[in-house]
Amino acid sequence: MRGLPPLVPRPEPSAGRVPNYVWVALLLLGLLWALHSVSRPTAPEGSVTLRHALASLPQQPQEPPQRVALPHILDDQPAAWWGQVDYQIEWPRELHYDDPAQTRLALLLPRVGTRFRVLLNGQEIYQVGWYAAPERNILSAWFPYLVNLPPGLLQPNPQHNTLHIQVQGQLLERSGLWPLQIGYHGSLFERHQVLEVWQVKGTWMMLISSLLMGLLSLHLWRTLRERLFLLMALAALAHTVRLALSVSLEPVLSYGWYFYVHRLAFTWYVGFFLLFVAELLAFRDRLVRGLAWFLIAFGPFWLAWTLHTQNYDFYRLWAGVLAACGAISLLWLLLKARQRGAFDADQILVLMVAAFTLATGVRDFLVVQLNFPGDADLRWTSLGSLALLFTLSWVLAQRATASTREVYRLNQSLAGTVAKREAELRQAFEQLRASEQQRAIEGERRRLMRDMHDGLGSQLVQTLNMVRSQRDTLDAGSVESMIHHALEELRLMLDSLEPMEGDLATILGTFRQRVEPALAAAGIELDWQVQDVPALPSLDAQGVMHLFRCMQEIFANVVKHAQARRVCVRTRHDAAHVYLSVTDDGVGLQRPQTRLAHQRGLGNLRARAGKLGAELRFFNARPGTGVEFAFPIFRTLTPEAVDTAPPVK
């Protein structure tokens, strides 16, 4: 399971600021005081607390009534008491009245059950579940009851009143009668309200809070996959089940299942809580984990055994085991934590609240199970557990927040790093592009220099040499012709630099402009059969120059050697190639004296066609000669071409 690292940075309390646990400690002290004052066995003014009753067994009329002390708990009595019991309440002497019709008296039963009814002077005035079928699971003991004593039934002399409370017990449930109060309705009503708030409404609120915390923790666990949240969720949900079963007058479960699930929920709550604390304090402590797993795993069997034997002492023992395991674990963790060094604020907080919860548990154990003095009407554990759940949730929320903050910080830092790398990459790319551009410019410059050297330069040198060598017999016409050639050469070179975008027709048209006067002078007619063909990427500036040179070579041959009268330039294309052909109607390759020159020119043509990626073919035009270039439409660049050619636009 993946979890957050244990050393997730937490916001340290700044110096001078009161740590949170101090406030929580004050709050817990306040809670303890409130619990104590609410559950202190006091009688409100105008009422009397009754701590004794005359108990008799209706099924055994021969047995004389016994005076018993309250609380009188049927589980702790012999088996004869496990059925119906009738408690006769002695009317207290201090409670008297003059006119029964004007008297509003009431009886407050903080805890009675599990089924009961109240009889005043032989008349039933209140009942809960008394007449319900035996198989139904009625649990009246969780609720306080305020029973009005009808004035019409009161005797004129208070001491003549007889008050009976009949109880049906449920084995294993703490059934019987607890101290009750009798007095004026007004004063008991307030007390009843207080008990209602703490016992019923309070439990409902705790139930809802616990459920919410459980679901929230479960969701956090699903999202963050941190074990702590799962333990928290399990503890909270177990607690929720326990609370839900504690506020039902008639649970849906039969009593056996009710007992089992209710007690098991509490056991698991304690077990998961101990695991959680051990995990939170970052101890993989074997003792605590062992105890917790013992409770979780062994609890179901022990409770089943208790249910089977119907002996409440087994559960009493188990409750003691739970309290002892909790106390031992907490003390052990406390000792270990002290050995390891200072606590952080969260750990102190958790330990403090856990101790508070333990104290409430021990108090309940002593008062409810062992009948220590105190008001058993109120279970402190519920509130203690809630405080603990709240604290743990708060701590977990802090951890989640801290981890979120950390993730945010990491994201920020990551975003910064990415932006930096991106900038570096962009810079590198720019540099690369600049150097590519530089390389292309260099390549183009070299090509131009080469062309100028071979073409224009040699023309000018020839002219210069001619002028120098024939200074006296200089023929102006020849010089003009040579300079004109040089100029044409230069124009051809500039033409090749124009943006022709691989348009073969336009390139040939441009060439035609340059060559046509020479052809006309030689008396050769040009048959122009050029049509639009697909653009050829190989015809970039360098490619155009290669093509010009090829055409120059071919036309020079036609003019000088072919004795042609007509030259045809034609373009066409099919799916794979663009074809350019030049045919003349001259003498062809027949004459031996033309062969050598032609072979040399042929080599040049082949080399240039190769650089253009075109196939070259000579054919007999009958009469005359034909040259055909076949340019592939989707030409793959050869490494050589890539090396020297500028990027194709």
Added chain:
Amino acid sequence: MAHNRSMPSITRIYLIEDDRTVLHFVQHALALRPDWRLVGHSETFAHARIMAPNSLADVYLVDLGLPDGRGEDMLRLLALTKPEAELLVFTVFGDESRLIHALQSGATGYVLKGCNATELIEAIEQICAGGAPISPLLARLLLKQLRNNAPAQVAENGSAIPALSERETEVLKLVAQGYVNKEIATRLGIGTATVSTHIKNLYRKLAVHTRVQVVRAAQERGLL
């Protein structure tokens, strides 16, 4: 719109060129046509700006590389003040990339500086007769620039760019493929003069943009 006006008996030429040898060449060439006159010559932009618009010349030969100003600006000025005159750009190489700016500034044709006297005379005759020389590459550039423009399309500065007619597009396509006017006429079944007219119209359309702009600027300044 046809520009086949009859040839005037006297063609008056104005040369804006700082190179004296070119002046001599033009004077020498004009010896071939005694009825033509060189009516003016400016060696600088400043001189030409004052003198050229007031000249009665029919044909202006404008060098793009004047020492004190841009030839394109001179073309703009002449396009506005002498709308009926032919403006020939005098250029060494005929490099289209630069030439097209000149044409957009109002030039109606160009002459290569390296040409011989006969070629110069022919170029001037051709343009006066209503035709203008145009290279395949220039035709290609024009096609690219004008072909897809709808009649109502508006340029960045607000003036409308005229669209090409179908016939003009055909002519331009053939020019771009390297055909000469005679071949184009044969292929399209029209007269050579008509081809020249179409080409000349193309030049005008290209410069419309400039003319509108210049007229508007003049109006704003209260000159018109």
